[in-house]
Amino acid sequence: DTEVTQTPKHLVMGMTNKKSLKCEQHMGHRAMYWYKQKAKKPPELMFVYSYEKLSINESVPSRFSPECPNSSLLNLHLHALQPEDSALYLCASSHIGRGRVAGEKLFFGSGTQLSVL
Amino acid sequence: GQQLNQSPQSMFIQEGEDVSMNCTSSSIFNTWLWYKQDPGEGPVLLIALYKAGELTSNGRLTAQFGITRKDSFLNISASIPSDVGIYFCAGQRGTSYGKLTFGQGTILTVHP
Numbered sequence: 001d002t003e004v005t006q007t008p009k010h011l012v013m014g015m016t017n018k019k020s021l022k023c024e025q026h027m028g029h030r031a032m033y034w035y036k037q038k039a040k041k042p043p044e045l046m047f048v049y050s051y052e053k054l055s056i057n058e059s060v061p062s063r064f065s066p067e068c069p070n071s072s073l074l075n076l077h078l079h080a081l082q083p084e085d086s087a088l089y090l091c092a093s094s095h096i097g098r099g100r101v102a103g104e105k106l107f108f109g110s111g112t113q114l115s116v117l
Numbered sequence: 118g119q120q121l122n123q124s125p126q127s128m129f130i131q132e133g134e135d136v137s138m139n140c141t142s143s144s145i146f147n148t149w150l151w152y153k154q155d156p157g158e159g160p161v162l163l164i165a166l167y168k169a170g171e172l173t174s175n176g177r178l179t180a181q182f183g184i185t186r187k188d189s190f191l192n193i194s195a196s197i198p199s200d201v202g203i204y205f206c207a208g209q210r211g212t213s214y215g216k217l218t219f220g221q222g223t224i225l226t227v228h229p
Contacts (some may be wrong), residue, residue: 042219
């Protein structure tokens, strides 16, 4: 099973709402990622978790709050978003190490298409 | 920030034609990855390259890791309609674990 599962598939929220995006993988990967992608643009890294600890935050606004409850789950909590935050939010996972400092393959989920009204 | 120059930006081809796209950088990368993305879906990994000069195939797809470690290309032979999508190259530097640098993408359209 090489699948990263994201829910919900679509989400519409107002600027005062609080919502959460969920991601799950069962590939035994110990690195998990959140990316943001605008239409026809490349994905942009937001957060990286390694061994359930936040290792990279790409200066993301605090209205996005990531959480990694265990090695299989990754959440992204959303609060007071702006219309410009509307985008496809992608979760990804990968192995860590295997003798390489870097260069692990990332596997992406199908994403959550978020619209902020 | 780090840039990957991916070309062409878009391609319109006839079914059965071969396709070639490439990515270049001014910096060295330790890993090159090629992804394909369909509308409304996440990127799907096509090929991963780890060594300079490495040539790897996956069905009708062939990709190479440039000798200088600053470029990579992807070829698709005998294109079919389901090859339609956006193709992204991505590179990872040894000092930036967990951070992929993506190219801007090549939008491929295949006419039957």
